[in-house]
Amino acid sequence: MPIWIAATIFAAFMQNLRFLLQHHLRKSALSTAGATWARFLYSAPIVACGVILYARLRGFDLPQIQPQFWAYIVLGSLAQILATACVVALFGFRNFAIGVTLKKTETILTACLGLVVLGEGVSVWVFAAIVVGVIGVILISDGGQKGDGQTLLPRFATKAAFFGLASGGLFGVSAVTYRGAILSLEGGDALLRSGFALAVACAIQASSLGLWIAWRERAQIGSVLHQWRIGLATGATSLLGSLGWFLAFGLQNAALVKAVGQVELVFTYLFSIFWLKERSTKKEVMGLVLILAALLAIILQEA
Numbered sequence: 340m341p342i343w344i345a346a347t348i349f350a351a352f353m354q355n356l357r358f359l360l361q362h363h364l365r366k367s368a369l370s371t372a373g374a375t376w377a378r379f380l381y382s383a384p385i386v387a388c389g390v391i392l393y394a395r396l397r398g399f400d401l402p403q404i405q406p407q408f409w410a411y412i413v414l415g416s417l418a419q420i421l422a423t424a425c426v427v428a429l430f431g432f433r434n435f436a437i438g439v440t441l442k443k444t445e446t447i448l449t450a451c452l453g454l455v456v457l458g459e460g461v462s463v464w465v466f467a468a469i470v471v472g473v474i475g476v477i478l479i480s481d482g483g484q485k486g487d488g489q490t491l492l493p494r495f496a497t498k499a500a501f502f503g504l505a506s507g508g509l510f511g512v513s514a515v516t517y518r519g520a521i522l523s524l525e526g527g528d529a530l531l532r533s534g535f536a537l538a539v540a541c542a543i544q545a546s547s548l549g550l551w552i553a554w555r556e557r558a559q560i561g562s563v564l565h566q567w568r569i570g571l572a573t574g575a576t577s578l579l580g581s582l583g584w585f586l587a588f589g590l591q592n593a594a595l596v597k598a599v600g601q602v603e604l605v606f607t608y609l610f611s612i613f614w615l616k617e618r619s620t621k622k623e624v625m626g627l628v629l630i631l632a633a634l635l636a637i638i639l640q641e642a
Contacts, residue, residue: 343590344599344638350583351603355610357576369566373559374573375423376548380563381574382581383541389578390534394527402524402535411520412536415513416543422509425502441503442510443476446601449511450594456515457522459592468636469598475629478622479604514593521589533585541581598637601630 357378369377394401426442446469453459461469517536524532552559563570587596608627612619 340638341591343587343596346583346587346590347596347599348602350580350587351600352606353576353580353583354603355606357573357580369562370556370559372548372552372556373563376545376552376559377563377566377570378573378577379541379545379548381567381570382578383538383545383574385574386534386541386578386582387538390531390538393534394531397528397531399527399531402526402532405523405525408520408523408536411516411523412539413543415516415520416540417547418509418516419513419540420544420548422506422513425506425509428502429499429506441500442507443473444504445507445510445514446473446594446597448508449514449597452508452511452515453518453592453594457519459594461592461594462640465595465598465637465640468633468640469594471636472598472601472630472633475626475631475633476601476604478626478629479608511593511597514588514597517585518588518593521585529589530586533589534582536589537578537581537585541578595637599634602634605630 390401393399429442450461450466450469453461517540520540521532521536524535526532527535549560584596584600587599605627608619608623
């Protein structure tokens, strides 16, 4: 199995674990912004120290930065924050389900953005597998939803649909620009370049979101610092997951990484069945089969 596939599957699993820890943080009087900031605040110094230690142990100098690195990494970092804000905003709308569904198109949007920004296309076979995987994700996401009686067009012509599509597009922008940032670095090996880009991204996100919280939710600063134990655990899982994503982005087309990353929904589904004892629907089972079929097609194509 190629390293980028293993790194992506690992990242998807760690992302599930991080979501569980962030949910615990949200239950401990932290706002959504506070819980998100805790993720960056506690992971930023860990990844920075890890990069320096790894470089010293391997005898590498830190990667040489090219001018385009800063454009890519700043854009990717801010796009990820805005994408997360769009997802949070979705849950303020009555018909948020359609927005969440449109957010799942991020893999297709990433493929389009990768072609435009980095000139990286995918084969017809891989694009077909990506589409099949997206359909599977939508089926799982919509599996437990009941129709609200609206026809198709009114459901899409809503603010929720706009924020859903915006979040998918912004996540696509962050994936493509992160890959661009990593590819622009020179020196070291793939892990060092990926870790270095991650360290810079975490620093940008921790500082920018920290300034916003100091302006709008100052009380959250004390709450985040008070919850340092669970914050460190969240930061550690976030670090491991993000390192997996960045390593995969540095080795492979971002669209393929996103496509394989849909295995996260499989982990979530299995957790809900075997841990939470929830009952599955036919839609969810069909979606699971489509995602696994898409993953198998991509793995066989790229192996």
